[in-house]
Amino acid sequence: MQFAPGYRRFAVPAFLGAAVATFVFPPVGAVLLGVGVFVLWFFRDPDRSPPAESGIISPADGHVSVIRVEDGRIRVGVFMNVTDVHVNRAPVSGTVQDVTHRPGAHKPAFSKDSDKNERVDITVESDDGEYEVSQIAGAFARRIHPYVSAGDDLERGDKIGHIDFGSRADVLLPEGFSSDDIVVEKGESVRAGETVLAKR
Incomplete structure (x- = not known):
């Protein structure tokens, strides 16, 4: 899956925070992990093919x-x-x-x-x-x-x-x-x- 430029700015802090919080306060780690996954999903960049018809x-x-x-x-x-x-x-x-x-x-x-x-x-x-x-x-x-x-x-x-x-x-x-x-x-x-x- 491709991602739009800039996704790391939001995803990396969330995943790093999740990794640390998991050992300190697991519920917060789970929330941050969810945020990181949401960011990746939001910045997804799927392939698209223009239709053959004009317009x-x-x-x-x-x-x-x-x-x-x-x-x-x-x-x-x-x-x-x-x-x-x-x-x-x-x-x-x-x-x-x-x-x-x-x-x-x-x-x-x-x-x-x-x-x-x-x-x-x-x-x-x-x-x-x-x-x-x-x-x-x-x-x-x-x-x-x-x-x-x-x-x-x-x-x-x-x-x-x-x-x-x-x-x-x-x-x-x-x-x-x-x-x-x-x-x-x-x-x-x-x-x-x-x-x-x-x-x-």
């Missing part, structure tokens, strides 16, 4: 929480629950134009106020036009880790980053896509790098 695929595991029009473009947001994989993937192939960190609040990612949360916006130029992936922090997430930089070439389904104990990932579709091109509904379960969100 823009989900940047995240989770449930579709946002479908709306913004200045003539469609935004689809995916809320990542604590049980979901938190590694984000490129919705389409293209070239990274810009990676921008925007400070902000840490409201629950499923709330309307989460649009004002801390985020990283990744702008990508594709054959269909410019699209943007936003990694949005939540109430407990404090670290967003993009893996890409301006000038990087991406293939559909490539890993583009993760959020520690993260929250939401949106894709702002290129101009020209309409609501009729969306093939998912709010509340629908999706998988990063595999589920098609929109096609035309």
Whole structure:
């Protein structure tokens, strides 16, 4: 099993603490062992294979929480629950134009106020036009880790980053896509790098 970068920062202290506490106060050792196992499970990074069918695929595991029009473009947001994989993937192939960190609040990612949360916006130029992936922090997430930089070439389904104990990932579709091109509904379960969100 692969793990997202940074897992050692949380897992190693938990396992070391468990090893010591087991001899001093076993119940605490058991709790710390459980924490270490949870961290490994949370940072899991399974292989994914983009579907053969064309279309823009989900940047995240989770449930579709946002479908709306913004200045003539469609935004689809995916809320990542604590049980979901938190590694984000490129919705389409293209070239990274810009990676921008925007400070902000840490409201629950499923709330309307989460649009004002801390985020990283990744702008990508594709054959269909410019699209943007936003990694949005939540109430407990404090670290967003993009893996890409301006000038990087991406293939559909490539890993583009993760959020520690993260929250939401949106894709702002290129101009020209309409609501009729969306093939998912709010509340629908999706998988990063595999589920098609929109096609035309």
